[in-house]
Structure formats: structure tokens, C-alpha cells
Amino acid sequence: MKQSLAIDFNRHLTALVRLPGDSDVAILRKKVYLAGLSGITLIVVILHLGTWGQLPPLPLHYGLVFLGVSLIEIVLFIWLKRGLEYFLFFSITFSNLWAFSFILALGGITHSCGLFLTGLACLVWSMVYPSARLLWWGFFLFALTLILTAGLEPYLPPGPSMPPFVSIYLYVVNSLWMSANILLLIFYIFRREKEMAQEKAVRLEETDALRSRLFANIAHEFRTPLTLIRGMAELVREDPSHGRKERTEVIERSADKVLHLVDEMLNLARLEAGAMPLHVVQSDIARFLRHLVDTFAGLAEHRKVRLHFLPETDTLWMDFDPEKVEGIIGNLLSNGLKYTPSGGDVYLGFHLFSDAPERLVIRVRDTGVGIPPEKMSYIFDRFYRIEDDTRQATGGSGIGLTLVREYVKLIGGEITVSSKPGEGSEFTVILPVTRQAPVQMPLAHPAETGQANRFPGDDRAAVASDVARADGTGPDSLPCLLVIEDNPDMCEFLQLVLGRKYRILSARNGDEGVRMAVDHVPDLILSDVMMPGMDGFQVCRTLKKDFRTSHIPIVLLTARADSSSRVTGLEAGADAYLAKPFNRRELFACLQNLFTQREKLRIKYASIGQLNIEYPSAGPDERFMAQVQNVLEANYADESFGIENLLKSLGISRVQLHRKLTALTGEPASHYIRKFRLKKARHLLCTTSKSVAEVAYATGFSDPNYFSRVFTQAFDMTPTELRNHPTRPS
Ligand code: ADP
Numbered sequence: 001m002k003q004s005l006a007i008d009f010n011r012h013l014t015a016l017v018r019l020p021g022d023s024d025v026a027i028l029r030k031k032v033y034l035a036g037l038s039g040i041t042l043i044v045v046i047l048h049l050g051t052w053g054q055l056p057p058l059p060l061h062y063g064l065v066f067l068g069v070s071l072i073e074i075v076l077f078i079w080l081k082r083g084l085e086y087f088l089f090f091s092i093t094f095s096n097l098w099a100f101s102f103i104l105a106l107g108g109i110t111h112s113c114g115l116f117l118t119g120l121a122c123l124v125w126s127m128v129y130p131s132a133r134l135l136w137w138g139f140f141l142f143a144l145t146l147i148l149t150a151g152l153e154p155y156l157p158p159g160p161s162m163p164p165f166v167s168i169y170l171y172v173v174n175s176l177w178m179s180a181n182i183l184l185l186i187f188y189i190f191r192r193e194k195e196m197a198q199e200k201a202v203r204l205e206e207t208d209a210l211r212s213r214l215f216a217n218i219a220h221e222f223r224t225p226l227t228l229i230r231g232m233a234e235l236v237r238e239d240p241s242h243g244r245k246e247r248t249e250v251i252e253r254s255a256d257k258v259l260h261l262v263d264e265m266l267n268l269a270r271l272e273a274g275a276m277p278l279h280v281v282q283s284d285i286a287r288f289l290r291h292l293v294d295t296f297a298g299l300a301e302h303r304k305v306r307l308h309f310l311p312e313t314d315t316l317w318m319d320f321d322p323e324k325v326e327g328i329i330g331n332l333l334s335n336g337l338k339y340t341p342s343g344g345d346v347y348l349g350f351h352l353f354s355d356a357p358e359r360l361v362i363r364v365r366d367t368g369v370g371i372p373p374e375k376m377s378y379i380f381d382r383f384y385r386i387e388d389d390t391r392q393a394t395g396g397s398g399i400g401l402t403l404v405r406e407y408v409k410l411i412g413g414e415i416t417v418s419s420k421p422g423e424g425s426e427f428t429v430i431l432p433v434t435r436q437a438p439v440q441m442p443l444a445h446p447a448e449t450g451q452a453n454r455f456p457g458d459d460r461a462a463v464a465s466d467v468a469r470a471d472g473t474g475p476d477s478l479p480c481l482l483v484i485e486d487n488p489d490m491c492e493f494l495q496l497v498l499g500r501k502y503r504i505l506s507a508r509n510g511d512e513g514v515r516m517a518v519d520h521v522p523d524l525i526l527s528d529v530m531m532p533g534m535d536g537f538q539v540c541r542t543l544k545k546d547f548r549t550s551h552i553p554i555v556l557l558t559a560r561a562d563s564s565s566r567v568t569g570l571e572a573g574a575d576a577y578l579a580k581p582f583n584r585r586e587l588f589a590c591l592q593n594l595f596t597q598r599e600k601l602r603i604k605y606a607s608i609g610q611l612n613i614e615y616p617s618a619g620p621d622e623r624f625m626a627q628v629q630n631v632l633e634a635n636y637a638d639e640s641f642g643i644e645n646l647l648k649s650l651g652i653s654r655v656q657l658h659r660k661l662t663a664l665t666g667e668p669a670s671h672y673i674r675k676f677r678l679k680k681a682r683h684l685l686c687t688t689s690k691s692v693a694e695v696a697y698a699t700g701f702s703d704p705n706y707f708s709r710v711f712t713q714a715f716d717m718t719p720t721e722l723r724n725h726p727t728r729p730s
Contacts, residue, residue, distance in 0.1 A: 019081045024195045030084055032128045032188045034077065036181060037091065040121075041070040043177050050169060056160035062102045069094060088129055092122045092138045100145040107159030109149055113167050114174030119145060121181045128188050214383045214398065216565075220530060221261055221397050223559035224487055225254035227581035231493050234584065243496070250489045264399050267327075268382070271406035278321050278410065281440035285325070285360070286316040286350075292326060293348055296333050302488070302508070303532070304342035307333075310349035318360065319437040324407045328415075331400040332364040332427050338396070340368030340424070341533060342509075358433035363426060370421040379417070380405040478503040479595070480520065484513030484527035484539060485557070494526065497584050498591075510534025514542050517549050521659030523598075524591060529558035529569070537572040544573035548656045550620035551663050553594040557582070598663065621664060628661070632676045639700045643669050677701065678714050685722050692719045 017030035044067050048060070055063075077087050099118035103109060109116050119142030126138045162170075232247045232254075270276045293309040300307035329348065336346040344367040353359045371379060371386065378384045385398040404427075408415045412432050419425035481502035485491040486509055495504050505520055507513035510527075511534050517525060525543070529536035536556050543549040553575040558565065569577045575597075576590050631649045635641040646669065647657055661669050681699040684690055690698065696707035712718050717725075 016078050017081055024199065025192055028188065028191055028195060029128050030077075030081070032184060033084055033088065033125075034074065036125045036128075036184055037070060037074055037077075039180060039184075040095075040177065041067060041074065043173060044070070047170065047173055050173070051166050054163055054166050056162065058105055058160050059102075059162070062098070062105070066098055069098075085129060085131055085134060088126050088131075088134055089137065092126055092134070092141065095119070095122045096138075096141040096145055100149060103145075103149050104152065104156060105159055108153040108156050109146075110153070111159050112149075113162075113170035114178075115170075116146060116149065117174055117178045121178045124178075124181045124185050127185055217383075217385060218261075218397050220559035222258060223580040224490060225257045228254040228489050228493050229258075230581055231497065231584065235496060246492075247496075250493065253489060261397065264397070264403060268399055268403055268406065271403070271410060276406075276410060279323065280319045280321050280437045282317060282319050282435055282437040283322070283440045284315050285318055285320050286311050286314055288320075288322060288325065289329065289348065289350065289362070292329055293333070296330075296337065299334075299337055300346065303337050303340070305337050305340050306345045307337070308345060308347045310347055312349070312351040316350075316352065316360070317435065317439075319434045320431065321411060324411055325431075327407045328404050328429055329362065329364065331404045332429075335400060336364055336366035336368065336425075338532065340366045344368055344424075352433070360431045360433050362429045362431065364429075365424065365426040367424040370423055370425055371417070371419040372421050373419075376417065376419065380415075479523040480505060481591075482507065482513065482517055482520065482522040482525045484508075484510060484525065484531070484536070486528060486531045490528070497587065498526075501588070502591075510536065510539045513539050517543050517552065518546065519655070521549060521656050521663070522552060523659075523663060524594060525552055525554045526557055526591075527554060529556050529565070536574075537568055540569065540572035540574050545620070547620040547624045548652055548660060550624070551598075551660060553598060555590055555594065624660065625664060628672075629676075632673060636673075636677050636680050636700050637698055639697075639702045641673075641700060643673065646673065674710065675714065678711055681707070681711065681719070682715065682722065685719055692723075695719065 013031050013034070014027055017034060018027055022030075044063050048055070048063055048067075073087065073091065077084075096119045099115050103112040103115050106112050106115070119138070123135070123138040123142055126134050229251050232251045236244055236247050236251075267276065290309055290311065293307060296307055333346065333348060340346055346364070346366045346368075348362070348364050350360060350362040353361060372388070375386050379386070380401045381398075382402045383398040384402075385396055405415060408429060414430040416428045416430075417425060418428075479502050481498060481504050483491055483494050483498075483504055483506045485494065485506065488508075491506050491508070495506065498504060502524070505516055505522060507516045510531050513525070513527060514534065516522075517539075525539075527536045527539050534542070536558065540554050540556065543552060543554065554573070555576045555578055556569045556574045557578050557580065558569070559580045566577050575594055578587060578590055627650060628646070631646055635645065643654070643657070647654060650657065652660075657669050661667065661672055665672055667675065677699040681695050681701075684695045684698060685692070688695075692708065693704040696704040699707075701707035708719055711722075715722065
């Protein structure tokens with residue numbers, strides 16, 4: 001009870017002084033200030049009340065002045081909640097001067113009843129604020145006024161005489177006040193230590209989380225190409241005569257990617273250690289940049305982003321290190337394309353500032369997701385990545401911009417960035433222009449600098465080998481598998497591995513994947529988790545919520561093998577989770593497993609008339625089947641009722657109905673409707689005395705002969721036989 005009262009009081013006090021953005025220690029300081037000031041005010045009140053009627057007018061007036069000023073100070077501070085240093089400065093100055101003049105009026109230190117301690121109390125009090133000048137000022141005032149009062153003592157007229165009990169009383173209260181201030185300071189130091197320890201623990205936890213995220217990111221960057229290398233090598237070993245060229249190309253590209261990542265990390269280490277040499281040549285940088293932009297054309301097309309080159313002139317000769325310029329501009333273009341959704345634009349432009357010193361200004365602008373202002377100062381930090389909803393699951397190591405900044409520093413340039421979330425970003429690189437290096441003819445094409453096609457996550461070369469993606473490959477009779485994967489090599493690899501067992505559709509990002517899943521209703525979905533735009537988890541959630549696709553088993557394929565990602569995946573409704581690098585047998589076993597599970601479900605849904613959607617955990621599949629059965633229940637007697645009417649009632653397309661119903665019951669829609677009618681007919685034959693023809697008409701068959709034929713096929717006995725042996729099993 002007592003404790004909760006204290007907690008309540010503390011909460012109210014915190015609310016009185018807190019400003020948004022205040023740290024715990026800042027709040028604590030404000031509270032100590034307020035407590036000190038309120039304490040002294042309270043003491044003045046106590047002094048007055050305790051000596052009521054005994055005090056001569058002089059101390060009374062001094063007391064009232066102090067009370068008035070302190071109250072104004074308290075109210076003002078609670079109102080402003082800021083400027084603690086100025087408030088302390090004022091309090092210290094005012095208290096010292098007030099005590100000084102009061103002591104003089106009382107006739108000197110010996111008659112001051114301990115008032116000379118005021119300055120010392122203020123000094124202790126001001127220690128809560130970490131300001132050396134405040135401390136020095138407090139000490140200076142205290143020492144000065146003390147020395148002055150001591151020096152002036154012999155010349156002072158005697159003050160008003162006070163009864164001895166009042167003197168002692170004032171002495172005791174003043175000393176207590178001083179001790180209370182020391183106590184407050186000790187309390188403050190203890191609390192601050194505790195809060196700082198807590199803050200440190202939180203910071204450590206954050207660093208820890210950052211480190212795990214960093215490892216997860218880098219692991220992801222490595223795992224995908226390593227899966228490809230392992231998988232393709234296995235394929236080549238097992239079947240060396242088939243597609244060897246393409247497969248070894250994928251292996252080479254993936255190895256290049258791993259190498260590039262290692263190169264980047266080593267380059268960064270060399271740059272940071274100041275051990276990266278410059279190889280400057282004099283050449284045409286305009287042409288160089290144009291070629292560089294050209295090498296990104298494939299990636300831009302793949303990402304459906306328009307890439308524009310806006311040169312100020314067609315030729316511009318100057319000194320530059322092609323490898324470093326490519327490192328800078330290539331990374332900026334690669335980021336621009338990575339963080340711009342399809343339909344957007346990325347521009348590379350440059351112009352020359354011919355005022356001395358001559359400078360080249362290169363701008364890379366995009367209309368992408370932008371960078372939140374509060375994150376702007378971190379993006380050049382090593383391994384820093386922004387991970388928010390707008391850029392979820394885009395791969396990356398967080399090294400790119402750090403390298404860019406180091407390269408720019410190395411060549412004596414500058415880089416700035418401006419950005420608006422949701423509108424885009426602009427990176428401006430300013431390079432010094434000189435023309436003293438040996439002229440290089442012909443100009444180095446980016447590919448010749450050894451860096452081309454190896455930017456993280458861009459797969460510029462791989463795009464060229466993009467396989468038939470949107471159209472399904474493989475014979476129609478095979479189960480249909482939708483692969484959602486943004487890495488073309490990985491996609492190609494999966495097609496190679498799975499193409500004989502499945503008819504494969506492929507989507508290159510989450511949004512396209514969802515669209516294709518709804519349009520084609522595949523039997524199974526294999527989706528990557530880290531993709532630009534909608535990530536694998538979102539794809540999963542979206543499809544599992546949609547009754548048209550909720551039945552499709554989804555396997556998430558990911559480099560993020562940590563348990564929290566697995567949990568997120570399973571919570572999103574994924575049926576299985578496969579971590580890269582995986583091997584083919586694992587993948588096959590996983591897919592086969594899901595098909596077997598589906599078979600079990602089919603048996604459940606194929607049995608007509610047993611669904612109970614009132615059951616609270618009824619999923620979208622159960623609800624869908626119940627809806628189908630309700631529509632059929634209401635219409636089976638109507639002979640004109642057919643698939644078209646069912647489609648209309650359910651509000652879905654023919655393909656969707658067909659694929660969904662086949663997946664859930666193993667039967668196409670027309671068979672399912674007929675089966676429903678036959679079951680109804682069977683029930684009528686067993687429970688009523690209607691003739692076979694009447695039963696046929698009552699269940700939507702216009703031709704009793706046809707009815708008898710299909711009935712016999714379905715139940716292995718004629719309607720009349722059933723009537724005669726109603727208990728015979730069908
Ligand atoms: P990453 O490998 O994550 O792309 P970078 O060092 O290249 O690492 O970039 C650091 C972060 O800055 C990225 O995670 C990204 O969120 C942000 N960023 C960089 N360029 C852009 C851009 N053009 N638009 C939006 N965000 C960007």
C-alpha cells in the first residue's frame with residue numbers, strides 16, 4: 001500500500017517534468033531539482049509557522065520574499081519543463097544573494113542562525129546537474145559572500161533581537177535542511193547509477209540483437225549462392241551430359257557472388273586500414289558512366305524500373321580510378337533499383353562545376369521507398385540496414401554504402417543524401433576534377449574493371465538467362481507448383497530439379513506470386529522469404545486468408561534458419577519451412593509429405609454432408625466446402641442448375657472453382673455436383689416410396705434412363721436394386 005503510494009507519487013512527479021525524448025537520467029535530475037526547491041519552500045513555510053508571532057518583521061519579510069520567488073520558480077519550471085541549467089543558475093544566484101543580504105541585516109554570521117549554510121546547500125544541490133561552470137559559480141558565490149560577511153561583521157549594526165528559542169529553532173531547521181540536501185544528492189547518485197546500469201543493459205541487448213540480425217543478413221547473402229553451387233554441382237555429377245554449360249554458368253555466377261561479397265568485406269577492411277591503393281587514369285568518364293548504366297539495363301528491366309542516363313555532355317575527360325568510381329556509382333544504382341518498386345524510375349545524371357576548383361557532380365536519384373529522416377545518419381554505417389515494412393526482406397549485407405563512403409573519401413570527394421520517405425532518394429557525389437594522370441585509350445569498360453555483374457543482389461548477368469517464367473513448364477498431367485523466387489538462378493535451379501515431377505509456374509516477386517496463385521490456383525507453392533515488395537510471410541498470410549487459395553500448401557524456402565523466423569513463418573500459415581542450403585532429397589520429401597497430407601484432407605471433404613462450419617475453428621477451406629454444399633442443397637432439385645450457377649453463387653472463376661474443388665475433394669466441379677445429386681437420390685430411394693423416375697426428377701436429372709446409368713456406375717447397383725436391398729453397402 002505504502003509502496004504503491006510512493007509509486008503513484010513518483011509517476012505524478014515524472015508526468016509533471018517529463019518532455020518527449022527525455023532520457024531517464026534527465027527526468028531524474030528534473031525531479032531532484034523540483035524536490036530540492038519544494039523542500040526549501042516547505043521549510044520556509046515551516047519556519048514561519050513554527051515561529052508564528054515570535055518573529056520580528058525583518059526575518060518575516062525576508063522569508064516571504066524567498067517563499068514568493070521559489071513558488072514562481074516552481075510553477076514556471078513545471079510549466080516549461082526545460083532549461084534546468086538556467087533554473088539552477090537562477091536559484092543558486094538568488095539564494096546566495098538573498099542569504100547574504102539577510103545575514104547582513106541580522107547583524108552577521110553569529111546572528112544568522114545557520115543561514116550561512118544556504119550557499120553550501122545550493123552547491124550540493126547543483127551537483128545533480130553535470131555542469132562544471134554551474135558548480136564553480138555556486139562555489140564562487142558561496143565563498144565570496146561568506147568572506148564578505150565575515151569581513152563586514154565588525155561594521156554591521158546589530159540586527160533585531162530574537163528570542164533564544166527562535167534562534168535555536170532556526171539553527172536546527174537550517175542544519176536539517178542542509179543535511180536533507182546532502183541526502184538528496186546521495187539518493188540521486190544511487191538512482192543514477194541504477195538507471196545507467198539499466199540503460200547499459202538495454203543498449204547491450206540492442207547491440208546483441210543488431211549483431212544477430214547482421215549475421216542473419218550476411219548468412220542469407222551467402223546461403224543462396226551456396227545452395228545453388230551445391231545443387232547444380234550435384235546435378236552435373238549425376239547427369240554430366242545434360243545442360244552442363246548452363247549449370248556450370250550458374251555455378252560460376254554464384255561463386256562470383258560469394259567472391260564479390262568476400263571482396264567487398266576485404267575491400268572495406270583495406271579501406272578502413274588505409275591500405276587501398278588508387279589507380280588513377282585520365283579517360284572519358286561520361287562514356288564510362290554510360291557503359292556502367294548499360295550494364296544495369298537488364299536488372300532494371302527485370303525489376304520493371306525505368307533507368308535513365310542524363311549526361312550534361314557526351315564526353316568528359318578527367319582523372320579517375322575506374323574501379324572506385326564503379327564501386328561508388330554501381331552501388332548507388334544497385335540500391336536505387338533495389339529500393340524502388342516496379343513502375344518507378346532511377347536517374348543517373350552529372351554536370352561539371354567549372355569554378356575553381358573544378359568539380360564533377362554526379363547524382364543518382366530514384367523514386368523509391370526513401371529513407372526515414374531519423375535513420376539518415378546511420379545508412380553509411382558498417383552493416384547498418386533499415387528493416388521496416390516498406391523494404392521488408394530485400395537482401396543485403398549493409399556494406400554497400402559504407403564502401404561508397406570510403407571510396408569517396410579515398411578519392412577526395414564528398415557524398416550527400418537527401419530523401420523523403422515514400423517519394424525517393426537522391427545521392428550526390430562530388431568528385432575533384434584534375435587532368436594530370438596518363439591518358440588511357442581506349443576507355444575501360446566497366447566489365448573490364450573486373451567488377452561488372454557482381455553487385456550484391458543484382459544478378460545482372462543472371463537476368464539474361466531468365467528462364468520461361470510465367471508460363472508453366474512441364475506436362476499438364478503433373479501437379480502444378482508455383483515457385484515464388486526473385487533470384488533467377490535459384491528459380492532456374494528449382495525448375496531443373498522439380499521440373500520432371502511438377503508443372504512449374506514461376507513468379508519473380510511476392511505480388512506477382514499472389515496474383516498467379518489466385519489466377520492459376522496451383523497444387524503447391526514454394527516461396528522464398530526475402531524478396532523485394534511483399535515478402536514470403538506476407539504472401540503466406542494473404543493466400544491463407546483468401547478462400548480461393550487457402551487450401552494450397554505453402555513451403556517457405558529461406559536462408560533465415562533462426563527459430564524466430566520459423567515461428568513467424570508457421571504463424572503466417574506456412575505448411576513447411578525449408579532452410580537453405582537444402583538438398584534435393586529434403587525438398588522432394590517435404591513436397592511429398594504435403595501431398596500426402598492433402599490426400600487425407602480430400603477424404604474428409606469428399607464425404608458429402610458432414611461438414612460443420614458452426615465449429616469455431618472452421619478454416620476458410622471448411623467454410624468454402626460448406627458454402628458449396630449449401631448452394632447445392634438449395635438447388636440440387638433444379639435440373640437447370642449447373643456449374644455456371646454455382647460459380648455465380650460463389651463469386652469465383654471457373655478455373656478457381658475447378659482447381660479448388662479438385663484440390664479439396666479430388667473431383668472436378670461437374671463430378672462433384674453429380675455426386676451430390678446421386679447421394680440425395682440414394683437417400684430418397686431408401687427413405688421414401690417415390691418411383692425411380694420421380695427420384696430422378698426430384699434430384700435434378702431430366703432423363704431417368706441417364707440417371708439409372710450414372711447411379712449404377714457410382715454405387716455399383718441399379719436404383720431398383722437399392723430399393724430392394726436398401727442396406728447393401730455401395
Ligand atoms: P544494403 O546491403 O542493405 O543495401 P547499404 O549499405 O547499401 O546496404 O544501404 C544501407 C541501407 O540504406 C539499406 O538497408 C537501405 O535501407 C538504405 N538505402 C540505401 N540506398 C537506398 C535508396 N536508394 N533508397 C532507399 N533506401 C536506401
